[in-house]
Amino acid sequence: xxxxxxxxxxxxxxxxxxxxxxxxxxxxxxxxxxxxxxxxxxxxxxxxxxxxxxxxxxxxxxxxxxxxxxxxxxxxxxxxxxxxxxxxxxxxxxxxxxxxxxxxxxxxxxxxxxxxxxxxxxxxxxxxxxxxxxxxxxxxxxxxxxxxxxxxxxxxxxxxxxxxxxxxxxxxxxxxxxxxxxxxxx
Amino acid sequence: xxxxxxxxxxxxxxxxxxxxxxxxxxxxxxxxxxxxxxxxxxxxxxxxxxxxxxxxxxxxxxxxxxxxxxxxxxxxxxxxxxxxxxxxxxxxxxxxxxxxxxxxxxxxxxxxxxxxxxxxxxxxxxxxxxxxxxxxxxxxxxxxxxxxxxxxxxxxxxxxxxxxxxxxxxxxxxxxxxxxxxxxxxxxxxxxxxxxxxxxxxxxxxxxxxxxxxxxxxxxxxxxxxxxxxxxxxxxxxxxxxxxxxxxxxxxxxxxxxxxxxxxxxxxxxxx
Numbered sequence: 001x002x003x004x005x006x007x008x009x010x011x012x013x014x015x016x017x018x019x020x021x022x023x024x025x026x027x028x029x030x031x032x033x034x035x036x037x038x039x040x041x042x043x044x045x046x047x048x049x050x051x052x053x054x055x056x057x058x059x060x061x062x063x064x065x066x067x068x069x070x071x072x073x074x075x076x077x078x079x080x081x082x083x084x085x086x087x088x089x090x091x092x093x094x095x096x097x098x099x100x101x102x103x104x105x106x107x108x109x110x111x112x113x114x115x116x117x118x119x120x121x122x123x124x125x126x127x128x129x130x131x132x133x134x135x136x137x138x139x140x141x142x143x144x145x146x147x148x149x150x151x152x153x154x155x156x157x158x159x160x161x162x163x164x165x166x167x168x169x170x171x172x173x174x175x176x177x178x179x180x181x182x183x184x185x186x
Numbered sequence: 187x188x189x190x191x192x193x194x195x196x197x198x199x200x201x202x203x204x205x206x207x208x209x210x211x212x213x214x215x216x217x218x219x220x221x222x223x224x225x226x227x228x229x230x231x232x233x234x235x236x237x238x239x240x241x242x243x244x245x246x247x248x249x250x251x252x253x254x255x256x257x258x259x260x261x262x263x264x265x266x267x268x269x270x271x272x273x274x275x276x277x278x279x280x281x282x283x284x285x286x287x288x289x290x291x292x293x294x295x296x297x298x299x300x301x302x303x304x305x306x307x308x309x310x311x312x313x314x315x316x317x318x319x320x321x322x323x324x325x326x327x328x329x330x331x332x333x334x335x336x337x338x339x340x341x342x343x344x345x346x347x348x349x350x351x352x353x354x355x356x357x358x359x360x361x362x363x364x365x366x367x368x369x370x371x372x373x374x375x376x377x378x379x380x381x382x383x384x385x386x387x388x389x390x391x392x393x394x395x396x397x398x399x400x401x402x403x404x405x406x407x408x409x410x411x412x413x414x415x416x417x418x419x420x421x422x423x424x425x426x427x428x429x430x431x432x433x434x435x436x437x438x439x440x441x442x443x444x445x446x447x448x449x450x451x452x453x454x455x456x457x458x
Binding site for chain 2: 011013016017018049050051052054055056057058069071082084098099100101102103104106109131132133134135136137138139140141142147148154156158159160161163164167181183184186
């Protein structure tokens with residue numbers, strides 16, 4: 001019988017703790033000061049999706065260090081920015097810029113609702129007591145639709161506690177409603 | 187009881203928990219009888235697909251008029267506090283999530299731990315959804331580190347016997363299972379310890395096995411790219427997983443025509 005690997009048996013659980021406000025701010029500051037993201041930071045059309053702690057396993061170099069994972073979406077380049085920030089050292093330990101479509105950040109959810117509420121077609125279709133219920137990350141499977149290739153949200157309208165009555169698809173890149181569908185026909 | 191501490195030691199288990207922005211109620215550094223079982227277990231996504239309620243003869247999209255949508259189960263959708271309850275022979279954590287204000291997608295995430303070594307990562311789906319023709323796809327991610335991260339093997343029950351899985355891939359539940367209803371099991375070479383996974387009979391479960399890499403972390407979305415496959419399918423390639431650190435994705439498919447609320451998710455049993 002082989003010896004039991006023991007490296008992962010001694011891990012400080014505090015490394016998994018949620019980031020403090022200061023750690024989150026630190027992570028974002030380190031990221032936006034990285035030269036590779038200078039254009040993104042200068043143009044400032046990015047939205048932060050999530051900032052969370054990440055604990056890497058041994059034998060990774062970052063094992064045992066306080067690490068934040070920052071995910072942002074840069075609308076200027078239509079790219080996802082996925083970075084690991086070594087908070088102990090105050091530097092970007094890993095940076096990926098890719099075509100991934102991360103979940104919507106809270107700001108993006110709010111933006112989708114605002115765009116939908118301002119749309120004339122949506123206004124016409126809404127009942128008196130309908131209100132926005134949820135904004136969800138959405139993509140179409142049909143190539144001909146904008147939402148198959150662009151960052152989009154589905155905003156659900158209706159009365160709280162009841163089934164929605166209307167769905168509005170919002171293209172977040174150009175802040176426009178691209179589709180309005182009665183919920184029962186979705 | 188409202189859970190305050192994020193460390194629980196009870197019924198031969200020691201676990202830690204937290205609520206994230208993106209992956210629900212996460213359990214991490216879980217041990218059973220002082221032996222590490224899991225580095226981290228989470229529920230990164232629940233996507234929802236819709237099918238047309240009335241199909242026309244010339245329908246080309248297979249009944250799906252639109253693609254899926256989803257919102258992460260996380261702090262933004264958490265309703266109330268995390269609840270801890272002790273029951274005869276174990277304890278459980280529960281968290282309620284509602285997507286949006288009074289939204290149509292409501293869930294209760296459960297993690298249950300039994301003194302006999304069973305663990306139940308479940309999701310109660312309450313509905314009601316947009317309309318009756320839709321399907322929920324909860325995706326659990328299990329990073330089992332049985333007695334440590336490496337030296338693991340995965341076996342799949344098929345053809346009447348356990349078969350070693352050599353490479354990454356897709357391992358669906360076909361209705362065939364071992365006597366104890368388990369379909370997959372991850373075994374530590376060094377000690378012979380194992381965790382066995384028993385799917386829910388009515389949720390068309392499938393398992394994706396992926397080799398863990400240093401520095402590879404779970405995605406923040408089921409959508410790998412605008413043109414690519416969704417996670418976790420896009421993670422699986424042809425790398426060897428035999429004797430390596432293995433990461434498993436358990437995906438359930440729950441159709442709304444099932445009676446609701448529906449409790450999805452597997453049973454997981456520690457064998458040591």
